[in-house]
Amino acid sequence: MNDAAPAPTPAPAPRRARVRAPELIGKGGWLNTGGKELSLADLRGRIAILDFWTFCCINCLHVLDELRELEEKHRDTVVIIGVHSPKFVHEAEHAAVVDAVERYQVHHPVLDDPELATWKQYAVRAWPTLVVIDPEGYIVAQHAGEGHAHAIARLVEELEAEHEAKGTLRRGDGPYVAPEPVAGDLRFPGKALLLPSGNLLVSDTTRHRLVELAADGESVVRSIGSGERGFAGDSFSEPQGLALLPDGKVVVADTVNHALRTYDPATGQVETVAGTGRQWWQGAPTSGPALEVDLSSPWDVAWWQGRVWIAMAGVHQLWTWDPEAGTVEVAAGTTNEGLLDGPAAEAWFAQPSGLAAAGDRLWIADSETSALRYVEAAGEGHEGYVIKSAVGTGLFDFGHRDGDAAQALLQHPLGVTALPDGSVAVCDTYNHALRRYDPATGRVSTLATDLREPSDAVLVGEDIVVVESARHRLTRLRLPEEAVRVDAVAHRTQRAATEVAPGTLRLDVVFQAPSGQKLDTRYGPSTRLLVSSTPPELLAAGEGAGTDLFRELALNPDVSEGVLHVSAMAASCDDDPANEYPACHVHQQDWGVPVRVTADGVSRLPLVLAGMDG
Numbered sequence: 001m002n003d004a005a006p007a008p009t010p011a012p013a014p015r016r017a018r019v020r021a022p023e024l025i026g027k028g029g030w031l032n033t034g035g036k037e038l039s040l041a042d043l044r045g046r047i048a049i050l051d052f053w054t055f056c057c058i059n060c061l062h063v064l065d066e067l068r069e070l071e072e073k074h075r076d077t078v079v080i081i082g083v084h085s086p087k088f089v090h091e092a093e094h095a096a097v098v099d100a101v102e103r104y105q106v107h108h109p110v111l112d113d114p115e116l117a118t119w120k121q122y123a124v125r126a127w128p129t130l131v132v133i134d135p136e137g138y139i140v141a142q143h144a145g146e147g148h149a150h151a152i153a154r155l156v157e158e159l160e161a162e163h164e165a166k167g168t169l170r171r172g173d174g175p176y177v178a179p180e181p182v183a184g185d186l187r188f189p190g191k192a193l194l195l196p197s198g199n200l201l202v203s204d205t206t207r208h209r210l211v212e213l214a215a216d217g218e219s220v221v222r223s224i225g226s227g228e229r230g231f232a233g234d235s236f237s238e239p240q241g242l243a244l245l246p247d248g249k250v251v252v253a254d255t256v257n258h259a260l261r262t263y264d265p266a267t268g269q270v271e272t273v274a275g276t277g278r279q280w281w282q283g284a285p286t287s288g289p290a291l292e293v294d295l296s297s298p299w300d301v302a303w304w305q306g307r308v309w310i311a312m313a314g315v316h317q318l319w320t321w322d323p324e325a326g327t328v329e330v331a332a333g334t335t336n337e338g339l340l341d342g343p344a345a346e347a348w349f350a351q352p353s354g355l356a357a358a359g360d361r362l363w364i365a366d367s368e369t370s371a372l373r374y375v376e377a378a379g380e381g382h383e384g385y386v387i388k389s390a391v392g393t394g395l396f397d398f399g400h401r402d403g404d405a406a407q408a409l410l411q412h413p414l415g416v417t418a419l420p421d422g423s424v425a426v427c428d429t430y431n432h433a434l435r436r437y438d439p440a441t442g443r444v445s446t447l448a449t450d451l452r453e454p455s456d457a458v459l460v461g462e463d464i465v466v467v468e469s470a471r472h473r474l475t476r477l478r479l480p481e482e483a484v485r486v487d488a489v490a491h492r493t494q495r496a497a498t499e500v501a502p503g504t505l506r507l508d509v510v511f512q513a514p515s516g517q518k519l520d521t522r523y524g525p526s527t528r529l530l531v532s533s534t535p536p537e538l539l540a541a542g543e544g545a546g547t548d549l550f551r552e553l554a555l556n557p558d559v560s561e562g563v564l565h566v567s568a569m570a571a572s573c574d575d576d577p578a579n580e581y582p583a584c585h586v587h588q589q590d591w592g593v594p595v596r597v598t599a600d601g602v603s604r605l606p607l608v609l610a611g612m613d614g
Helices: 058-073 095-103 117-121 150-164
Strands: 028-031 047-053 078-084 108-112 129-133 138-144 192-194 200-203 209-213 222-223 239-244 250-254 259-263 270-275 288-289 300-303 307-312 317-322 327-332 354-357 360-367 371-378 386-391 397-400 415-418 423-429 433-438 443-448 456-461 461-467 473-478 489-492 499-500 503-510 518-519 529-532 539-541 543-547 550-555 561-574 583-597 604-609
Touching: 047 058, 047 117, 047 150, 058 150, 078 095, 138 150, 138 583, 150 250, 150 583, 192 239, 192 456, 192 461, 200 239, 200 250, 200 529, 209 239, 209 503, 209 561, 222 239, 250 307, 259 300, 259 550, 270 456, 300 360, 307 354, 327 386, 354 423, 360 415, 360 423, 371 561, 415 456, 433 456, 473 550, 503 529, 503 561, 529 539, 561 604
Parallel strands: 047 078, 078 108, 239 300, 300 354, 354 415, 499 583, 503 604
Antiparallel strands: 028 108, 047 129, 129 138, 138 604, 192 200, 200 209, 209 222, 239 250, 250 259, 259 270, 288 327, 300 307, 307 317, 317 327, 354 360, 360 371, 371 386, 397 489, 415 423, 423 433, 433 443, 456 461, 461 473, 503 550, 518 561, 529 543, 529 561, 539 550, 561 583
16 A cells, blocks of 8 residues: 555646748858757757857847856757848858857857848847747747846746647757867957057957967967956956056956956956856846946947047947056946947947047047047046047948948948047948047048957057967068058848838837746836837837837838837846745847838838747
C-alpha cells in the first residue's frame, strides 16, 4: 500500500497565439555554422530566439550582451540566431558582417540578410527585435528594444517545461561552430592617443585591453589588461575612447563595462573613476557622485573646458566627469534619438561616437545620423551650451558626397580630429575614408580613401595616424595638400516605407507585461509615449509626450512622406503580493518609421514593444 500523497496536477500551460514562423532566408548565407545552411526544420525541438540586429546599432550591441547569460545557461535547449539586417550600405557587405561577428564576439549562428528578406517576412520594424519560436516552429513572442532578457528567460523556462511534458523538446548541442582564432598584435582597435613619450596608446577593443606601441605605430611596448572581458583589477570590456588628463593619467571609456577608468602610464595602475558597471536606464540618476551613477556605453572621451566630456553612445547624450569634484552629469541631449540642434538640454543625438576639443568648440562624430556636429559655449553652465550641425541631415540619409556642407554626405563616422588650420578631419568609417570639413569655407573634401573602417586618427607631427579598425593596424599618412576626387554617392536606408492612408493614423504600441509581472503603477503611470516627425510638418496633430501607449495621429495632407519618431517606455514588476520589494524592469525602444501617404495605405500602425499584436 502506498501512503504517499498524490502528485499535484501540473498547472496548465499558458495559452499562446499560434503563428507559424516563416523560413529563414538571406542572400549572404550563414556564419558560425561551419559552412552549414540552417533551416527552421533544423531547429525543430529547440527554442529559437531570432535576434534582428545590425552592427552599427548600439542598442543591438546591448542586446548581444544581455543574451550572453541566457545563451550559456540554456545552451542545450535554446538556439539564438542572429539575423543581420543592415541599415547602412556598408553593412550589407558580407565581409563587413564577418568582421562584426568576430569584433563583437557573437557566439551563435548568424544569418546574413543583406536584402532584409527575413526582416520583411517577420514584419520587423526596429533594431533590435527579438522573436521567440517554440520547439514546434510557432512564434510565441516578439520584443523590440533592450531590457527584455529577464522576460525571455522566464518564457524559456515555461517553454522548456511545457514541451518537455509534451515530448516536443530536444536537448543537445546547438549548431554553433566557433571560427578559427586569428593571431596579430591588434584586433579591431578602436581609438588611439599620442602619449607625451611619443608612443601611441591604442584601445585593442576586441581583446579587451590597451596596447602601447612605439613611435613607429607597430612595435608593441606593453599591453595593459588581462585580455579577457572583465571589470575587476585591470580588466576591461571592449574599451574605446582615450584622453590625456592634466595630471598625466589617461581616462579610458570602458564601453561595455559602462564605466570610465584611468590608466597611469607611470605606475601601470588602472582605477575606476566613474560608473558602477551597470547600464543606465530611464529613471536612474543623471548626476551625482561619479562612482554611484550608472553610465551607458561611453564611446569616446575628451578633455575640454576643465572637465572630461563623454560621448554616451548608449543613451544618445553627452555627459561630463569632473575629476576634482568626483561627479558626473548630463551635459547635452534628451535621450531621444535623432538630429535636433539648439540648446544643449533640448538637442537630440544619435549614438555620438567621437569627440575632439578645438578651442571654443567640441567636435562630435554623431554616427547614426552620419553627421558632424559641435558644442559651443554660449554662457555659464551647461544651460549656456548650444549644439550645432556642420554636416548631416538625419537618421536615414547618408553617402559619400563632397562640396558644400549643406549637401555633403558621410556614412556612419566614428572619429573626429582637430587639425592645426582650424579644420576638422572625420573618420568616415563606413565610407572607408578620411574626410575634412573646413569651417572657414563651409566645404567638405576627401583626404584619403582605401582605409578599412577608420575609427579614429591622431596628429603626429605633420602626419596623421589613422586607426584602421578592420585592418587591425595603425596607418600613417602625410596630410595631403590636395583633396582626393571621389564620385558622389547618395543613399537612403533600404527599409521600405510603410504606406499609410491620409487623414487619421492610429498608432498602437503593443506591450504585454511578461509572465509573472504587471505594470508598475506604484508611483504613477508606468508607460510613456513620445511622438514626433521629420519633417515636423508631417503631423498636423498628435506629436508630443503622453502616458498612453496609443495615439491618434493627424497627417498633414500637404506632406506625402516622412519619418515618424516614436519612443516608448513601460515599467513592469514581479507580481508577488508577498514581496514588499519586487524586482522591476524597464522596457524601452525608439522607432524611426519611414512612411508614405497613399490612398490605399493602412490606417493603423502597430509597433510591438513586447508580446504579440492581436
